[in-house]
Amino acid sequence: MSDTSTIPAISGATTVGVPIEKAFRVFTGSFNTWWPREFHIGQAEMAEAILEPREGGRWYERGVDGSECDWGRVLAWDPPHRLVVTWQINGEWRYDPDPQHASEIEVRFTADGPERTKVELEHRLLDRLVGGQAIRDGIGQGGGWTSNLERFAKAAASED
Amino acid sequence: MGLFGDPTRRAIFELLARHPCSVGELAKQLPVSRPAVSQHLRVLKDGGLVVSRSEGTRRVYQVDPDGVSALRAYLDRIWDQALRAFQEAAEAAPADL
Numbered sequence: 001m002s003d004t005s006t007i008p009a010i011s012g013a014t015t016v017g018v019p020i021e022k023a024f025r026v027f028t029g030s031f032n033t034w035w036p037r038e039f040h041i042g043q044a045e046m047a048e049a050i051l052e053p054r055e056g057g058r059w060y061e062r063g064v065d066g067s068e069c070d071w072g073r074v075l076a077w078d079p080p081h082r083l084v085v086t087w088q089i090n091g092e093w094r095y096d097p098d099p100q101h102a103s104e105i106e107v108r109f110t111a112d113g114p115e116r117t118k119v120e121l122e123h124r125l126l127d128r129l130v131g132g133q134a135i136r137d138g139i140g141q142g143g144g145w146t147s148n149l150e151r152f153a154k155a156a157a158s159e160d
Numbered sequence: 161m162g163l164f165g166d167p168t169r170r171a172i173f174e175l176l177a178r179h180p181c182s183v184g185e186l187a188k189q190l191p192v193s194r195p196a197v198s199q200h201l202r203v204l205k206d207g208g209l210v211v212s213r214s215e216g217t218r219r220v221y222q223v224d225p226d227g228v229s230a231l232r233a234y235l236d237r238i239w240d241q242a243l244r245a246f247q248e249a250a251e252a253a254p255a256d257l
Contacts, residue, residue, distance in 0.1 A: 010236050014243045016250040025257060026250040034249035036241050043167065119246070121239060126232055 009124035016117050020109050023117035024080035027107065028053055041089055042069040051085070053077065059085050070095045072102065083107045090129050101128050168192055169200045173223070176210060180222035 016023050026034070031051040040046035044063030051059050057074040072086035086102035088095055096102075103125045110118045172186055183201065187194045201221055204210040209231075212221045 007232055010232065010239060012236075012239045012243050014247045016247045018250045018253070022253065022257060023250055026253050027246060030249060030253065030257070034242070034245045036238070036245055039238050039242070119243070121243065123235060123239060126235070129231065 007126040009122050009126065011123075012121045014119050015112060016119060017115060018117060019115060020111040020117045021080045023119060024083075024109050027109075027119070028079070028083060040069070041071070041094065042067055070097075072105075075104065076106075081109055087123065087129075096129075103129050166200070168196070169203060172197065172200050173204060173209065176221055176223050180220045182218045182220055184218075186221075 018026070028051050032049045035049045037046055040049070040061050040063075042061055042063040044065040044067055046061045047064045048062045049060075050062065051057070052074060055074055055077045057077070058070060059072045059074060060068055060070045062068050070088065072088045074083070074085050076082060076084035084104060084106045086099070087105050088097065088099075088102045090096045090101065103123060105121065105123045108120045110120070112118045168190065171190055175181060175186060175189060183194050183197050186197045186201075190197065201210060201212075205212065209224055210221055211224045212219050214220075
């Protein structure tokens with residue numbers, strides 16, 4: 001996929017001492033057991049983080065009060081080799097339902113022997129977050145992200 | 161608690177997005193104490209979203225003008241931590257999982 005982002009993609013990798021099928025199962029099916037609890041967007045403490053195991057599935061958190069906050073959608077479900085999900089949490093740490101504003105996370109699993117799996121992650125299209133064009137325009141005018149935040153602050157204030 | 165999971169922290173960030181403020185100025189506009197404001201500012205600074213500078217005898221806080229990089233840096237940290245947690249979980253998971 002071509003990435004014309006002005007913000008470089010984030011990449012990460014780790015090698016785990018388990019077979020590829022198990023690595024994929026833990027990453028997806030047991031997502032709730034390992035995702036760091038402090039990373040959530042809901043106002044309530046997070047009770048559960050859920051990744052639905054199918055293309056088009058939801059990726060979301062459920063708070064201790066039962067409220068749900070979406071994070072994104074599953075774009076590609078190709079066990080045990082590949083998973084692509086969108087990350088639609090914008091710069092204000094809120095879910096943005098517009099798919100045009102969705103960044104993407106691709107996770108690739110590669111067997112490195114029967115009991116070892118390499119897991120590589122790429123979080124790309126970051127300039128789509130918040131509203132890519134608006135960010136680029138803001139940067140072009142020297143306003144940077146601050147001008148977007150000012151607009152956001154005004155919108156938030158008018159909601160009160 | 162996420163960077164913006166706390167309503168007071170979000171309010172502080174929104175005030176700073178409008179204009180730079182000192183701790184005292186923020187505390188006046190919010191129903192929380194100065195030490196509480198300082199604590200939230202520290203979290204926002206550690207998250208790379210807010211920067212501070214000295215102005216005479218007072219310290220003024222503002223949203224990092226390079227906020228896109230700040231967001232990227234923060235996401236980078238999330239993934240670093242998440243992948244480490246994933247590795248531990250995978251290797252500790254029962255054999256029949």
